[in-house]
Each structure stands twice: as structure tokens, then as C-alpha cells.
Amino acid sequence: MAKVTFRISRFNPDTDSAPRYQDYPFELEPGITLLNCLNRIRAEQDPSLAYRMSCGSAICGSCAMRVHGHALLACKTQASQLVKNGVIRIDPLGNMKVIRDLVVDLEPFWASLRKVKPWLMPDALDNPEKERQQTQAQFHLIDDVTTCILCAACYSDCNVLEVDPQFYGPATLAKGHRFIFDSRDARKDDRLEAVSELHGVWDCTHCGECSTRCPTETKPLARIEETREAAIRAGVTNNNGARHALGFRETVGKSGRLNENYLPARSVGFFNIPALIGLMPVGIRMFMRGKNPPLIHHSIDKVAEVRRVFSKFEEYRK
Ligand code: SF4
Ligand code: SF4
Ligand code: FES
Structure with missing residues (x-):
């Protein structure tokens, strides 16, 4: 059995102003899941540790948490795969407010x-x-x-x-x-x-x-x-995203190059005056910092190949 440290983010809204880490020493047996490690830590070392779980079988979706900064399902992951320099660092899921320890507001x-x-x-x-x-x-x-x-x-x-x-x-x-x-x-x-x-x-x-x-x-x-x-x-193209994608295809398909001067106006719509005016401050800032794309594109190698790939793709798509 390997000795590891579980470094777990703790937060009690009644007593803590910010989350802090707490370390738990642990004897890691082969084959144990991360969720079962947490269950043992809670049973044997600290009954105050809060996290969500239910099925233990990757079905209910309640035991997701972050390990070393990335989300995973605790009941589906072998703990031994997660050890880094003797430590398994666990945090609550991101992009949501922490309610307590590893429990977030979903x-x-x-x-x-x-x-x-x-x-x-x-x-x-x-x-x-x-x-x-x-x-x-x-x-x-x-x-x-x-x-x-x-x-x-x-x-x-x-x-x-x-x-x-x-x-x-x-x-x-x-x-x-x-x-x-x-x-x-x-x-x-x-x-x-x-x-x-x-x-x-x-x-x-x-x-x-x-x-x-x-x-x-x-x-x-x-x-x-x-x-x-x-x-x-389905023709749902009256929106910035679809216009941007279509504009991208038009310019690369025609010339083999991306026309970055054409794309912003194509994306918001050429007759959308308020949106075009809205783009001006960005354009001016880019110009002042020398970041605006050149009016005449630099020549690029193998541009004919890009056009050929595009036309093959168009044929395939049709
Ligand atoms: S990661 Fe997202 S898409 Fe995948 S099962 Fe969980 S909620 Fe569904
Ligand atoms: S930006 Fe898109 S690809 Fe990246 S995580 Fe979000 S939905 Fe997924
Ligand atoms: S406990 Fe149900 S998915 Fe992990």
C-alpha cells in the first residue's frame, strides 16, 4: 500500500472567509476509487467533510469534482492514477459557487x-x-x-x-x-x-x-x-455566428486566405449600422497599435492547395 496525502479544499461558510486546504494522510490500496477514499476519510478521520455522492456506479452524476484542477467523476476513477508527487489535490467543481467543502450550488x-x-x-x-x-x-x-x-x-x-x-x-x-x-x-x-x-x-x-x-x-x-x-x-443563418462561419468559408474558399477585414462586417451584417458603429472602437484601437490586418494580404505558400482542399470539401459536402 502506498502512503499518499489527500489535499482537500475545505470551506465552511459559517467560519471561513475563503476556502483553505486540509491534508489527510492515507494508505492507498490498489483498485480503490477516489470516491471510496473520500468515504474512508470521512468515516475514519473527519466526519465533517462534505461532498455529494449517491450511486457509486457512474450513473447518478453527483460525485463530480476537480482533481489537480480538472473535473472527473470520483466513483469512476481509480485513485492510484491521480497521485502527483505523493499528493491528490481535490477541489470543488468550477464555474459555480461553493456551498461547503466540495459541494457547489448547481x-x-x-x-x-x-x-x-x-x-x-x-x-x-x-x-x-x-x-x-x-x-x-x-x-x-x-x-x-x-x-x-x-x-x-x-x-x-x-x-x-x-x-x-x-x-x-x-x-x-x-x-x-x-x-x-x-x-x-x-x-x-x-x-x-x-x-x-x-x-x-x-x-x-x-x-x-x-x-x-x-x-x-x-x-x-x-x-x-x-x-x-x-x-x-436548415437556413438558420440570420445570426452573427452563422454569418461568421459562412464568411470564413467564402473568403478562404475563394482566395485560399482568410480576409480578416471582411469578416467582422460580414459577421454582424453589412446593413446593421448600430453593430458596425459598435465595431469602430475596436478597429480604431487595433489601428493605433498596428494590429489591423493588411489591406492586401501577404502571399502565402501553397495557397492553391488550400483552395483545392476547400473545393474538394465542397464537392464532398454536396
Ligand atoms: S460531462 Fe457534461 S455532457 Fe458529460 S455527462 Fe457530465 S454533464 Fe453530461
Ligand atoms: S468552449 Fe466549447 S469545446 Fe470548450 S469546453 Fe466550452 S463548450 Fe466545450
Ligand atoms: S456517485 Fe453516482 S455518479 Fe458517482
Whole structure:
């Protein structure tokens, strides 16, 4: 058995002004999960330690926490894989307020989920007496995303949520996808419109952290990309994100180069005078600091290859 130290973030709102770390010595036996280590620490050393758990089987989603700064599911992770220099450092999930020790206030996560109306809205004319069936192929479209256990690990580690708490977040956008792609739902277009608005699918920066941290097969980033594609195919393009993506494709597809002078106006809309005026201070600041893109693009190597890749892609897409 290896001797390790559990360094756990503690916070009691009645006595602490800020979180602090407390160390617990521990004899790590092979095969023990992180959650069972915490259970033993609470039973044998400190009954005041607070954290959430229920199923112990990676089903209920309640035991997500951060270890060495990254979110994971405590009941699904072997503790021995987490030791760094003899220490396992545990913090509560990020992007949410700490209530006590490792327990966070999940309300912003639930509030975000409610934005995508996460329930089936079938056609009102459907026969309610008849079962709504799906083919295997139809179910395959939503198979991965139905594995989400709402643990909020992705919400904790999403970089956009750190700077924009209004961002829907990966789990919510994955849940939106689940109903957009469900053959039994009748509100696909409304749903696509809703998630294409500000703080929705187009605000994701593709960092991939959500898919890396997710303990299930949900792969939120892949679901966000599929939703964006579905929105463009359905003609939901009257928004900054879709215009930006289309503008990107236009300029790179035509010239092999990204026209950064064209893209901001294309994204907000050429006739959107208030938004264009809103861009001016940024443009002026960039100009003053010599950061504005050149009017005539520098030549770049293999530009013809970029164009060729793009046209192949367009052929494939059609
Ligand atoms: S890929 Fe997008 S949704 Fe996922 S963590 Fe990064 S910014 Fe957030
Ligand atoms: S998408 Fe993955 S990480 Fe996010 S809540 Fe669902 S299961 Fe957890
Ligand atoms: S305790 Fe239920 S998912 Fe870990």
C-alpha cells in the first residue's frame, strides 16, 4: 500500500472567509476509487467533510469534482492514477459557487438546461394512444448524447463559461442537440433558432475540454458541431455566428486566405449600422497599435492547395 496525502479544499461558510486546504494522510490500496477514499476519510478521520455522492456506479452524476484542477467523476476513477508527487489535490467543481467543502450550488447549471426545454415536444396531431417508434438509424443520431448523466464536469471546466456565465454550456447544448435530432420531436426549427442566438452554439471556442472531461459518450463538442451544421442546413443563418462561419468559408474558399477585414462586417451584417458603429472602437484601437490586418494580404505558400482542399470539401459536402 502506498502512503499518499489527500489535499482537500475545505470551506465552511459559517467560519471561513475563503476556502483553505486540509491534508489527510492515507494508505492507498490498489483498485480503490477516489470516491471510496473520500468515504474512508470521512468515516475514519473527519466526519465533517462534505461532498455529494449517491450511486457509486457512474450513473447518478453527483460525485463530480476537480482533481489537480480538472473535473472527473470520483466513483469512476481509480485513485492510484491521480497521485502527483505523493499528493491528490481535490477541489470543488468550477464555474459555480461553493456551498461547503466540495459541494457547489448547481442552480446555474440547471437554469442553463431549462433554456433548451429538455423534453420531447411531439406534433400535437400525433395519436397519443400510439407508441412513438424510432428506427435504429434514427436512434443512432441521439444514442451518444442520451448517455449524459448531468454531472456538470463539462460545465465546470468550460473556458467560455469562465468569462461568459450566460453561455449555455456544453451539457445544455448537447441536450439541445438530443431533441433537435430526435425524430419524434416537432420543434426542430424553433430549437435551432434558439441555440443559434447569442450565448449559444456559435459562442463555443472549440477548446475540446468538455469532451475530454466528460465521463460518458456524450462528446459535447461533437454535438455542438453537428448542431451548427444542422442550423446552417436548415437556413438558420440570420445570426452573427452563422454569418461568421459562412464568411470564413467564402473568403478562404475563394482566395485560399482568410480576409480578416471582411469578416467582422460580414459577421454582424453589412446593413446593421448600430453593430458596425459598435465595431469602430475596436478597429480604431487595433489601428493605433498596428494590429489591423493588411489591406492586401501577404502571399502565402501553397495557397492553391488550400483552395483545392476547400473545393474538394465542397464537392464532398454536396
Ligand atoms: S469545446 Fe466549447 S463548450 Fe466545450 S469546453 Fe470548450 S468552449 Fe466550452
Ligand atoms: S455532457 Fe458529460 S460531462 Fe457534461 S454533464 Fe453530461 S455527462 Fe457530465
Ligand atoms: S456517485 Fe453516482 S455518479 Fe458517482
